Amino acid sequence: MNYLELDTPALLIDREIMEKNCKDMQDYADREDVALRPHTKTHKMSKLALFQENMGAKGITVAKVGEGEVMASKGLKDIFIANEIVGEIKLRRVRELAKDIDISFGLDSILQAKMVEVAFEGAEKKARVLIEIEVGEERSGVVTEERFTELLDFLKQCSNIELLGVFSHDGHSYGAKDQEECRIINLEAQRRTLQFAELARKKGFLISRISIGSTPSMIFNFPILKGITEIRPGTYIFMDASQANAYGNFTRNAATILSTVISIPTEQRVIIDVGAKGLTTQRRTKGFTATKGLGRIKDWSGVALENVFDEHGILNHQKFHDAVQVGDKIEIIPNHICPVVNLHETAYLISDGKVIEKIPVDCRGKLK
Template sequence: MTYINELDTPCVIIDLNKLNNNIKDMQRFASKNKVTLRPMIKTHKMPQIANMQIKNGAKGITCAKISEAEVMAKAGIKDIFIAYEIVTEDKIKRLLNLSKKVKLSVAVDSKYGVDMLNKYFKKANNNIDVLIEINTGLNRCGLNNLDEIYSLAEHIMNSSNVYIKGIFTHAGNVYGAKDKNEVNDIGKYEGNFIVKIKEYLETKGIKVDTVSTGSTPTAKISGKIKGVNEIRPGNYVFYDAIQHSLGVIDIGSCSLSVLSTVISKPTEKRAVIDAGSKSLGLDKGAHGISKVKGYGIIKKFSDITIERLSEEHGILSLKNSKIKIGDKVEIVPNHACTVVNLFDYAYLTDGEKILDIFRIEARGMVK
């Protein structure tokens, strides 16, 4: 197997040059602005890409789930932040194990969570660094009330085996932005609000080392705000049609695509490809907000829309395209992070030639 056009479909292909460029570009921003880059690896789930990020200067990584962190630790990553509330006995015991192997920190946003961590780390005569999650508009996890944040910080200070390392936020609400200006506003709010929290906590005598922000659209905005010292973008390694729709990048920066084959053309206006929701995902916006058109952008066929998906079929609406049964198409998916999680491996290419195959080791790691 040497060339893309010989690959069986559907499959994931990644342009290595574009991937490298994306990694280097974000690292350049971080280095220039003297913020730590701690990329979220839920996007790629591949130890090889995490290691590329580290080699380029990332201090450590961020994971969404402990099972992802376990895969990355096994692959040699030494500094991991789990940006997720771990509140159950089973998982805290796994945290304990992991904390013996890597420099580990974890999210908290409740006294219940702090108490659970403290109970099991104390029992094991060990301790754990935590970052308080701050809500800057996503309205998911995290706190935004100053008194509540201080009260939680104080609670941590009074817990024998849990230590405050800092505060973090993720302005995922940016995926609902109308345009680039709104992206900018959200990024600024993200940075300014979390810095305000840091300053407030410090007036109360609580030291806050890490002040961490950054989705892919906001990383280069909040990352410039004085007081922010860490950014955690994830999607930037690949980018996708949603990032493009937000004006974050040109479509040419997207390094990941799904290769698919036309399997049916029942009418002149309709063709069907072998990639459906089990290959392209149903995302139309990262947090359920619809901005994109259809279910991905077909390269070289800008007049074709991926109108509908069933599980194994993508229904294309055609205008004048001369596409025919047996043709292969390359699709930039709407949301690269969820696509990667549907596949077991990805082909690394130089555009045409297959250079390597990366196993998606942390695929399905939702625990």
């Protein structure tokens, strides 16, 4: 069917743009001689993860154990959980996954390592971990060399944990004022990650993986320093309004939300049938990814969703108001695509205006 015949709200994916985004990132990784391990928290679809692997990706990244379980059940065999896995229940689930696939996860404290050591006692395989290095995002990860050394010393005493390497996430690149500042942030993050990897090697650890990633620092073809082994961008497969603001156009935006105009109650206001429960209320507030409003209206320069209720989107723009009527369908480019995808059960793959496939968002809601 023509995609405009779909009921709304609907998550649309332009096949050709998505495929080009994936090819461009794979080409970048190949040129820089690093593995591409895409973060699938963006699309949450095993079918697309398999597509990325078929294009050359070496395994995938997930954010949660539940995502890893779904991906493993659909044939993904090399999975990294880029998050600290804490608690007996989750660690038991990782141990179970390790029986059949190559799975690794993040670590950043001795207390967590103690839990891992206990949970993997008697397991056929050791827990395979990467230590997260905090590189400026001010989130999780080891901050000081002293704390890192203490953690390494503890791991030397462990019999059930295998340290594979280190990883970092330069998420603060989203707040860079321009491309040059993004380049500097990325370079400093790489250097700091490599610095900690070298400390581990001096302690006698065989470090095989040094993993970095965030989409803003991967879409400008910045050089990757010698020693980095893999990159983990995620948003690049679809892009979103914030990424488009960074690189200056909307030609790489593969994902939109199809919505219907359901009310025009005043001489300026337009109401559509998707709100916070289909778009979220997230926005970027600073730097070259900063967004206007709560989503950009596709093919309408400068027109953004002004406000949302749970199930209503609000626009107040005279030219847009005068050009639409109740029943018309429009597309919205979300500010941040990752949480938006998690709100939809199905994605519709579109080519040349036609729906060619329905894809289940099979990792939707896998938050544990």
